[in-house]
Amino acid sequence: MQLEAAVAIGRDTRPSSESLSRAVIDGVTALDSKYHDYGLVTTPQLHYIICCCNSEGRYGKPTLEGYYNKLSKAFSDLTKQAECGNKCVNVDGANGIGALKLKEMEKFLHSAITVQIFNDGSQGKLNHLCGADYVKVQQNPPQGIEMKPEERCCSFDGDADRIVYYYNDSAGHFHLLDGDKIATLISTFLKEMLVKVNLSLTMAVVQTAYANGSSTHYLEEIMKVPVYCAKTGVKHLHHKAQEFDIGVYFEANGHGTVLFSKKAEEQIRHLANMEQSNEKRKAAHTLQNLVDLINQTVGDAISDMLVIEAILSLKGFTVQQWDEIYTDLPNRQLKVKVADRKVIDTTDDERRTIKPPGLQEKIDDLTKKYNMSRAFARPSGTEDIVRVYAEADTQENADALAHEVCLAVFHLAGGIGDEPKPL
Ligand SMILES: CC(=O)N[C@H]1[C@@H](OP(=O)(O)O)O[C@H](CO)[C@@H](O)[C@@H]1O
Ligand SMILES: [Mg+2]
Missing domain, CATH: 3.40.120 (Alpha-D-Glucose-1,6-Bisphosphate; Chain A, domain 3)
Incomplete structure (x- = not known):
């Protein structure tokens, strides 16, 4: 407690953020430390500011304006060499902080790109039927966005540290371009x-x-x-x-x-x-x-979108x-509720289970039934569930394999509630 500390504080648009941020300020003040309250920021903006502070400004100016200027200058410089390409994108802001901050950034970008922002938080609920996670897991467009055929669209997540792209082709098929x-x-x-x-x-x-x-x-x-x-x-x-x-x-x-x-x-x-x-x-x-x-x-x-x-x-x-660089294998991600997710233990960077006994053997047997298939189950680190992932040659097979692995998890790892149903 000898060293002088400086605490950078930021918050997002959730109602709980304001009182949490107030509590942090009270704590920091009680310890007689310095703090700077940056108010509403995206998660990565706060990370940027901290890095600027810790590098004595070498990474950039530790302000929101510093962030906007650094990124806008690099983007404008990069794209002025480009001969063609319409830099026009529809953005689903997940009704979160990203929409707000992207709007704020527009004037720094001086029309180097045209963004149309949807789900900007003025009406809908955070992440409800929108946002990057919804689009990725559901493999569907978010609600509240206008998608003309072949138009480039992207979704941020609620705190703007994730992004996925997508478009509808002229036949109306949805295409996801993920991480x-x-x-x-x-x-x-x-x-x-x-x-x-x-x-x-x-x-x-x-x-x-x-x-x-x-x-x-x-x-x-x-x-x-x-x-x-x-x-x-x-x-x-x-x-x-x-x-x-x-x-x-x-x-x-x-x-x-x-x-x-x-x-x-x-x-x-x-x-x-x-x-x-x-x-x-x-x-x-x-x-x-x-x-x-x-x-x-x-x-x-925001930065990934500009890149x-x-x-x-x-x-x-x-x-x-x-x-068209490559074609994704059809895949499905599902979740299973279990009484205690710690009954599952994994190895090989979570691609194989070593506990409970018999589960990996069962997954191996199920996977063998399908072409070009792969499946795994791992306990979530953020929710009290087990996540199941499967891919195979067709969507039907990926769905069937994911469901069968869910059943195996349910029976061998103490599933609770109703037995998983086929899709
Ligand atoms: C499959 C999946 O999307 N998992 C997410 C999710 O982790 P889980 O441990 O799967 O709950 O939340 C993490 C934190 O946001 C994110 O880093 C991760 O990618
Ligand atoms: Mg996030």
Whole structure:
């Protein structure tokens, strides 16, 4: 308690946030410490501010304006080289803080991008039938958004640290571009730029067990990018990604970012300023702007959206072309209520169970019945449930496998309530 502390405080739009934040201020004041109340901020904005404070401003100015200016400048600089691409996107703000802050940011972006914000919190309830998690798990568009065919749309989650993209094709079919597709787009682009600048920096993608098998296959076999699996929860992915010069990490649900080592940042900045060859210098400049646009402290829906928009525009890619990089295996995520989720224990980064006895053998047997299949069950770290994931060659098979694994969990791991029903 000898060192002087400075506490940065921020809150989101939930009614409970105000009294919680007041309680923290009272506690900090009682301890005679300094604090700065940043008021309403997204989770990643607060992370950005803390990083600025802890790096004596090297990461940026520790204010919301500093955040908006840093990202807007990098985005405008990046996209002014792009010849084509309509930078126009519909955003589902999940009725949370992200909508508010994106609106606030618009004037800093000086029309470098047009965003139309839906579910901005003025009417609907937070995350109700909208938001990134709803869209990812339901594999459906959120309510309250206008979706013309082929139009690029995205959903933030309630505190704006996750993002997923989607669109309806001209036949009216819904296409989801989740965290795996985002990681693929970003790592493909980074790899192209690294080839141009000819820097030998290590790069890897970190995923979790929930990553679609097609994404892992594409990254490893086609892109030749090393892929690592970490336990669910961004802290695990973040730590693994720190082992590389460029570590791209994303959970399938859209939570992720890119980390650059000090060495990578230095080499990129050096080339961007000193390199003689025009083409190399330009690529280094692009990389440098990406470093500035990416919020390296944590997954950030606003920053990730701008990174994606910039890459699509620089590559001249439509959302359909991005989607076609690889085709997701049909998949299903379900949950089972159990009396005590601790009866399940896992190994292999949560891809296999070691407890209760017999469960993994049962999952293995069920999985063998289907083509291109994979399934696992793990206890949630945030809710009192067991999550089940399955993928297979068809949606029917993925649904059937997920249901059968739910039944196995229900019977072998102490399920409560009604027996899981088929979809
Ligand atoms: C399958 C899934 O989406 N799991 C989520 C969820 O964790 P669980 O441990 O699965 O409840 O909440 C975490 C925190 O937001 C997030 O990091 C993670 O990805
Ligand atoms: Mg969140």
